[in-house]
Amino acid sequence: MKTGVSKVYKDRPDYADFDSPEKFEAIKSIIAKHLYQHPNAICSYSGGADSDIMIDLIERTRKTFGFPPIKYVFFNTGLEMKATKDHVKATAEKYAVEIEEVRPKIGIVQASRTYGIPFVSKIMSGGLSDWQKKGVPLSIAKEYDEAEDKAEKRRELKERYPKCESLINFLCCCNSKGEARPNIQLVINSSRYMRDFISEYPPDFKISAKCCDYCKKQIAHKVQKDYDMIITGERRDEGGMRSVPRKDNTSLCFTETASGQYRLRPLYYVSDKDKEWYKNYYGIKYSDAYEVYGLTRTGCCGCPISCKAVDDLEKIRPYEPNVVKAAWNIFGKSYEYRKQYNEYKKKRMEDEKAENTWLRQEE
Secondary structure, eight states: OOOSSOHHHHTOOGGGGSOHHHHHHHHHHHHHHHHHHOOSEEEEOOSSHHHHHHHHHHHHHHHHHTOOOOEEEEEOOSOOOHHHHHHHHHHHHHHTOOEEEEOOSSOHHHHHHHHOBOBSBHHHHHHHHHHHHHOOOTHHHHHHHHOSSHHHHHHHHHHHSTTOHHHHHHHHTBOTTSOBOTTSTTSGGGSTTHHHHHHHSOOSSOBOSHHHIIIIIHHHHHHHTTOSEEEOOOOGGGOGGGGSOOTTOTTSSEEEOTTSOEEEOTTTTOOHHHHHHHHHHHTOOOOHHHHTTOOSOOSSTTOTTSTTHHHHHHHHTTTOHHHHHHHHHHHHHHHHHHHHHHHHHHHHHHHHHHHHHHHHHHO
């Protein structure tokens, strides 16, 4: 068993390291156990590949044990591919279940215009959004870096900028004790040179990941509140926010929330290799977004959090040009800013490499 701070490793179950056939049999047993204990369950179905594996597992298990139907729901953000919406309908017919489509009150266009658009990641978007709103100067990072007593400098920054704890940590790449944390996802330089980049080329648009909150999370909480158990398809292999341990232990397969509900993530320890085995063994057909367009993941079309967003839009364009046009209208500034950042990062890395080569020659 691996050691470390994260419960992802400390509480890692044995089945997480089984071969694919045995792993999925163990997962079916887990699903059966929790459906028996909590039959009043709701499952989020996205129309993506993970959801396809998950619904097949659930329905096979449910029918084997004779459990009553569970509630399936598809959250339509307002920027979904036709391929996804068609696949949701086809899946409902395949398993003879109802998958209710739910739309948010605040759509993706309104949310993006009001709060801002994502850039690089949800963590980066949240940090940069705070920076834009609270006006804490980037120069505090230089103060922190140059301070001999970093703990004292961190305390002084807290007093100077009250109610900015997480933002100070984000910009200075440290924790609240003043200890440097340059290599974690929660700080600005988790994306290399990002602090320097936004200093030299400040964004001319509002950055935020609130569109996801308003178009998916809030409506999901409203729909799910009357159910005892919520089933979702997160996998640790996806990385990003889904692999960052949180206070409610959402890194684990089955947890109880503060509200008394239970969350089941049957795929949490399923790898990409496991998914491929299951797809081939049971003949699962993914949506045309995968099988025809050639995408490797789906979701809100063109979401800038994906580093492949622009490339994926070009794959979609021959089949659904209107949704591609809509994505560019909503997220275009983020795509362009990311391209500028990528070019900046490449140039900095090349310059550093050249300088290091010169220094070695001088030695």
